[in-house]
Amino acid sequence: MVARPGTLFRAAFVGVMLLSGAAVQAQQVVKVGVAAPMTGGNAAYGKDIDNGVRLAVDEANAQQMTIGGKPVKFVVVSQDDQADPRIGVQAAQYLVDGGVSVVVGHFNSGTTLPASQIYAKAGIPMITPAATNPQITRNGLPTVYRVIATDAQNAGNAGVYAAQVARAKRIAIIDDRTAFGQGEADEFEKAVKASNGNIVGREYTNDKAVDFSAQLTKIKGMNADLVFFGGLDAQGAMFVKRMRQLGMKAQFLAGGGVMDANFIKLAGDAAEGAMVWEYGQPLSTLPQGKTFETKFKAKYGTDMLAYSPFAYDAAWVAIKAMQTANSVKPADFNAALKATESSGITGQIAFNKDGDLKNPTSTLYEVKNGAWVPVTTKAGI
Secondary structure, three states: OOOOHHHHHHHHHHHHHHHHHHHHHHOEEEEEEEEEOOOOOOHHHHHHHHHHHHHHHHHHHHOOOEEOOEEEEEEEEEEEOOOOHHHHHHHHHHHHHOOOOEEEEOOOHHHHHHHHHHHHHHOOOEEEOOOOOHHHHOOOOOOEEEOOOOHHHHHHHHHHHHHHHOOOOOEEEEEOOOHHHHHHHHHHHHHHHHOOOOEEEEEEOOOOOOOOHHHHHHHHHOOOOEEEEEOOHHHHHHHHHHHHHOOOOOEEEEOOOOOOHHHHHHHHHHHOOOEEEEEOOOHHHOOOHHHHHHHHHHHHOOOOOOOHHHHHHHHHHHHHHHHHHOOOOHHHHHHHHHOOOEEEOOEEEOEOOOOOEOOOEEEEEEEEOOEEEEEEEEEOO
16 A cells, blocks of 8 residues: 555654654753842842853853753843842742752842852852852852952952052041941951051941941041942942042042942042952953953943853853763752863852862952053952
8 A cells, every 4th residue: 555645744744743842852951040139229230140141141052062961951040139138038049949050149248148058958059250258158058159259359459458559547448338348348457457557447338328428527537548448339439429529538449349330420520540459350351351341242232340251150160060060960060160170251260168269369440531440450368
């Protein structure tokens, strides 16, 4: 009996569909979590981190990877932690319950500290591209990593600079009382004292404040010649602007999260001469730095902020660890993460026993003629 042409066609079509279905079923969907503030005052930083991760994931998917004998598709699952520790814990639990294999986040140290406990309990690696409080990696959690210098290293460099290079005689400190701002101010103070510097006073504000007149009046009365600010860009800009309005000539010095275009825009003429120690090396000096900036601007239509390169590197470190372990299971590739030796956009990435970078760097920048200019780059102290 000879089969009709239509019957043969239908049989062939069904066969192709079955094979296609099998191929789709064999594909592994690997969820990459992102936790950062997507709303509120820190939303620009959160979006910057999210964009960095998505750029890495898109590039990985374009390579059509196979891990563990199966094709892999990476999917980004983002959660808004609102820069709030309580919401951050909820966001972390949502990502865990949603089956993410790794998390890139959080942004704020105060949110990262409690959230890291949630991920560790679930055995899910968390790689922070931005949270710098040293305590994050000092809690003995085996799944916590950081691809950026800590405050002990970055603000430590700032403290040594203030006392030994700038040779400031009367140093004042103010911070925003967050885990980040207070943490870096604490590390700055330690480094100044270790360098035999003279601290004449320390003041406090909060991360919602817009007027610093009371604190600055006190600092002016102390006759400080250098003021260290522990906080983020927008408040730093308002702070230095008020300094100049009060006729203060003291050097403004800050730590991470301040060196961006937003600071200069908000501070206006008062930004001139401001100095900041920022994490990592200038991208323009790194082999892949300019290429990354170009790709980022082309994809998102906006300039990157400070943390998207670190988020991009964090995502790629996780993906490469999965490739090395030939598994997308966190319990399998976490060991490969610990042994990471990788050249990223931000430099060489390798972790010490605590999950911190083995060779972190930070760079001093100064505003000259309305633009940030790198002054010097130092290894973490």
